[in-house]
Amino acid sequence: MARLRALLPNIILASGAFVVLLPFYWMFLTSIRSPAEIFDVSLWPIPKVFDAGENYARAANQVPMARFMLNGVIVCLGILIVQVLTAVPAAYALAKLKFPGRKLLLTLVIAALCVPIQALALPLFVGLAKLELLNSYFAMMAPFFLSVFAIFLFHQSFRSYPDEIIEAARMDGFSEMEICWGLVLRGSLPSLAAFSVFSVVAHWNDLYWPMIVVTDINLAPPPLGMLFFSDVESGANYGALMAGAAIITAPMLVCFLLARRHFIAGITMTGVK
Amino acid sequence: MTVALDMDVPADVTRTRRSTTERRMMWRAFLFVAPACLLLAAIYIIPILVLAVFSVTDYQLGALSTRFIGFDNFTHAFSDAVFLRSLKNTVIYAVIVIPLGVFLALGVALLVYNRKRSRAFWEAAYFLPVTATLVAMATVWQFLLHPSIGPVNAAIKWFGFEPVSFLSNPVLLIPTMAMIGVWQVLGFNMVLFLAGLTAIPKDLYEAARLDGAKSPIDRFLTVTWPMLGPTTLFVVVTTSISAFKVFETVAVLTKGRFGSETLLFDLYLEGFEYSNTGYAAALTLIFLVIILILSIGQTVHLDRKVHY
Numbered sequence: 001m002a003r004l005r006a007l008l009p010n011i012i013l014a015s016g017a018f019v020v021l022l023p024f025y026w027m028f029l030t031s032i033r034s035p036a037e038i039f040d041v042s043l044w045p046i047p048k049v050f051d052a053g054e055n056y057a058r059a060a061n062q063v064p065m066a067r068f069m070l071n072g073v074i075v076c077l078g079i080l081i082v083q084v085l086t087a088v089p090a091a092y093a094l095a096k097l098k099f100p101g102r103k104l105l106l107t108l109v110i111a112a113l114c115v116p117i118q119a120l121a122l123p124l125f126v127g128l129a130k131l132e133l134l135n136s137y138f139a140m141m142a143p144f145f146l147s148v149f150a151i152f153l154f155h156q157s158f159r160s161y162p163d164e165i166i167e168a169a170r171m172d173g174f175s176e177m178e179i180c181w182g183l184v185l186r187g188s189l190p191s192l193a194a195f196s197v198f199s200v201v202a203h204w205n206d207l208y209w210p211m212i213v214v215t216d217i218n219l220a221p222p223p224l225g226m227l228f229f230s231d232v233e234s235g236a237n238y239g240a241l242m243a244g245a246a247i248i249t250a251p252m253l254v255c256f257l258l259a260r261r262h263f264i265a266g267i268t269m270t271g272v273k
Numbered sequence: 274m275t276v277a278l279d280m281d282v283p284a285d286v287t288r289t290r291r292s293t294t295e296r297r298m299m300w301r302a303f304l305f306v307a308p309a310c311l312l313l314a315a316i317y318i319i320p321i322l323v324l325a326v327f328s329v330t331d332y333q334l335g336a337l338s339t340r341f342i343g344f345d346n347f348t349h350a351f352s353d354a355v356f357l358r359s360l361k362n363t364v365i366y367a368v369i370v371i372p373l374g375v376f377l378a379l380g381v382a383l384l385v386y387n388r389k390r391s392r393a394f395w396e397a398a399y400f401l402p403v404t405a406t407l408v409a410m411a412t413v414w415q416f417l418l419h420p421s422i423g424p425v426n427a428a429i430k431w432f433g434f435e436p437v438s439f440l441s442n443p444v445l446l447i448p449t450m451a452m453i454g455v456w457q458v459l460g461f462n463m464v465l466f467l468a469g470l471t472a473i474p475k476d477l478y479e480a481a482r483l484d485g486a487k488s489p490i491d492r493f494l495t496v497t498w499p500m501l502g503p504t505t506l507f508v509v510v511t512t513s514i515s516a517f518k519v520f521e522t523v524a525v526l527t528k529g530r531f532g533s534e535t536l537l538f539d540l541y542l543e544g545f546e547y548s549n550t551g552y553a554a555a556l557t558l559i560f561l562v563i564i565l566i567l568s569i570g571q572t573v574h575l576d577r578k579v580h581y
Contacts, residue, residue, distance in 0.1 A: 009384045010391070016381060017398040020456065023413045024401065026424065030416065038422055090309035098295070099302035105310065112317045114568035116518060118537055119561040122544045122553055123320035123327070126334060146312035176301050205406045207521050208537070212545050223408035227524065230412050238416055245409035256404040260397055264464050267403060 027249075030242040031055050038238055051239060059244035062232060067218055068225030068248070075140050075210075075221050076200045083147040083199060084192070091154030092180040096166060106155070112148040118208060125212055139213040140221065144203065150195050157191040158184050190265075197259075197266030204252055222248040327554030334548045346555035356556060358532055359539035362447050366535060367516035369451035370458065374512045375505070377455065378462030383497075385463065386470045396467070400460035407457060411525035414453050415440060440526055446533040450522045458515060462508050469504030473497065514567050517560075536560055 034051035059065055093099065094106055120143065128139045161184050169179050185192065207223040214220055217228055229244045256263045328346055332339045350356050385395045402410065417423050418439040426436040439449040477496045486495045520537040527533040529542065540560060544553030 009387065013381070013384050013388075013395050016377075017395065020399055020402060020459065022424075023410055023417060023456075024405070026417055027410075027413045086308045086312060089305040093302040093305035097298060097302035097305065099299045099306075102302075105306060108313060108317075112313065114565055115317060115321070115561065116514075116564055118518060118520075118540070119324070119557055119564065120316065120320045122550065122557055123323040124316070125545065126323070126327075126550060127320070129334060143316055146309060146316055148313070148317075151309060176305070180305070201404060205408075207408050207524060208541070211524070212541070223406055223521070226406070226408045226412065230525065238422075241412060242416070245412050248409045249405045252404045252406065253401065256401070257397070260393070260400075263404060264396070264400060267461065 024253075027242045027245050030238055031246045033239055035237055035239050052243075055237075055239040055243040056247070058237065058240035059229070059247060062240065063225060063229045063244070064218060065225065065229075065244065065247055068220055068222045069251070071137075071219060071225075072204050072221045072251075074137060076203045078137065078141045079144045079203050080196055080199050082141070082145045083150050084195075086145060087147055087150035087154055088185055089177075089180055091151045091158055092184055094151070094155045095158035096161070096163070096184070097176075109148045109151050109155075113152060117143055121209060121212055128213060134213050135216045135219060137219065140210055140219070143209065147195075147199065150199075153191055153195055154185075154188065157188040161187050193262055194266040197255075197262050201252060201263070201267060324554050324557060327551050328558050329555075330551045332551040332554075334550045339551075342551070346552050347559075349552065350555055350559060355534060356539055359534040359536050362532075362534060363517055363519065363536040365447050366451045366454065366519055367513055369448060370454040370516045371509060371512050373451075373455045374458040374462055374516075375508050378459050378508070379466050379501075379505070381459065382463045382466035382470060383493075386467060396464070399463050402457045403460045407521040408525055410457075411453060411522050415526055418449065441531070443531040443533070446527060446531060450519065450526060450533075453522050454516065454519060458512055462512060465504060465508050465511075466501070469501050470497070473500045510567060514564060517563055517567065536563075 032050060032052035032055065034049035034054075037048060090105075094102060094109075124143050125134075128134050128142070133139050133142075165183065166179055169183060174182075204221070205223060206221075207227070210221050210224045211227070214224060217225070220228060226244060226248050230241060329341060329343055330339050331342050331345075381395075381399055385392055385399070388395060417425050420426055420436050420438045420441070425439075430436055437445070439445050473496065477500070478492055481492050481495045484495075486492045518537055519535050520541070523529060523533060523535050523538045529538050534542070536556075537560070540553060540556050543549045543556060
């Protein structure tokens with residue numbers, strides 16, 4: 001009885017985890033099964049005919065899957081680099097320099113934290129349409145060039161950097177830029193890592209904004225590409241469809257399993273998903 | 274250092290010297306915040322003003338003329354059957370996702386917290402859906418829930434029940450999407466609760482035990498639950514915000530068919546498919562007000578951490 005009581009939490013957790021992990025398992029299993037086994041609903045892990053090659057090849061050839069992945073990488077990196085370049089100096093000034101309007105700016109930043117991109121999408125879309133910038137990498141990245149969340153996060157982290165070191169560095173002739181990037185940011189590398197994870201995961205998985213500004217399939221990032229692909233396949237070939245889904249989810253899943261701590265820290269730092 | 278300076282030179286010289294350094298620092302600070310300020314204006318402030326202007330016009334992207342129509346868009350919204358349905362659907366979705374997403378996550382967190390060796394494993398397992406691309410995973414769910422070839426219905430049939438058409442019976446569409454929503458948010462909330470649990474001082478449990486809280490349920494009610502109050506509030510707020518932003522599952526599973534539009538999907542259709550820019554702007558403002566009301570709790574939480 002006592003034994004059972006000790007085991008009970010594990011049994012409950014295991015049955016919950018079974019449901020949580022089932023879609024991943026089913027996705028992978030179907031992606032290596034032959035289409036003939038489509039009516040086989042057993043969860044037995046070894047397919048009768050091993051068709052991974054064909055399924056993955058079909059997913060890669062039916063739609064420009066490699067191109068989707070490349071687009072995802074370009075968009076995520078582009079966004080992240082500009083976000084860091086604009087947020088770090090602003091956060092440094094807010095945390096360590098005195099200037100009029102500082103409180104106002106900080107208030108605006110916190111207010112902007114509450115405004116989701118979906119609320120800004122319409123005017124931004126009209127603006128980009130007027131400038132004839134739709135269907136471009138720029139259009140996909142531009143609304144995210146400023147991350148108020150990054151400013152907020154770095155501001156919190158920079159504030160704890162000792163003022164004495166900054167004063168001493170100024171005496172030694174360091175420029176403000178050198179102090180900001182070389183000293184203060186270096187003291188906040190965990191925040192930078194966590195923010196990078198947060199930003200890349202958010203934009204790799206984002207569907208709403210790319211769906212609005214991109215109609216050219218060659219510019220589609222992975223989620224939009226997946227949507228195109230499921231429309232093309234629409235139930236015809238589940239093996240290939242699941243192979244496509246596996247290709248698109250794999251980068252984030254692999255990174256998560258490799259750097260679990262950083263991922264959990266990065267994604268849960270905020271409720272602003 | 275400053276004291277020595279003050280003794281050597283007259284006070285007014287010091288003041289001017291100090292104010293020149295201060296002024297130089299001030300300009301440097303302006304330079305540092307300039308890119309962020311410009312982007313803040315271009316991405317947040319101007320678009321919100323433009324949105325407000327659009328919402329009182331009948332503007333359609335590409336139209337030649339535009340009229341001021343006052344609050345007609347807003348009054349129209351509340352007699353628009355599709356919008357009201359999308360609002361109702363979103364509320365139903367939220368009513369399912371919030372309690373299940375919060376309390377299941379709390380349960381999982383309580384169980385995971387007491388595992389010693391296996392904790393990392395369970396944490397990773399439950400967190401996996403949070404990192405996965407929802408569009409791809411919704412496609413997988415579509416397959417899992419398929420009436421004839423999906424394993425979920427195969428299991429239901431095996432138990433001797435009629436197969437359930439999760440994704441074609443209009444009554445079940447929103448609850449099905451809500452279940453996928455719970456599946457996705459569970460690990461996220463679990464991690465927030467685990468952080469909350471770690472912050473509870475151990476001696477509180479000891480004190481509660483001495484005070485007669487013998488069973489784990491008593492200890493949960495006297496210590497854990499009250500101490501988790503702020504965490505729970507935060508989790509409820511973030512879960513409700515993400516519930517009101519549900520979009521991907523609709524885009525993949527139904528594309529709004531069978532009356533399954535949610536708030537954001539209706540907004541997407543009006544604004545970007547039908548180009549009813551003015552009307553969509555009014556809907557966006559309604560959406561924004563809902564999100565801001567839900568965010569108040571979150572801002573209070575953030576505000577406690579920030580010191581001006």
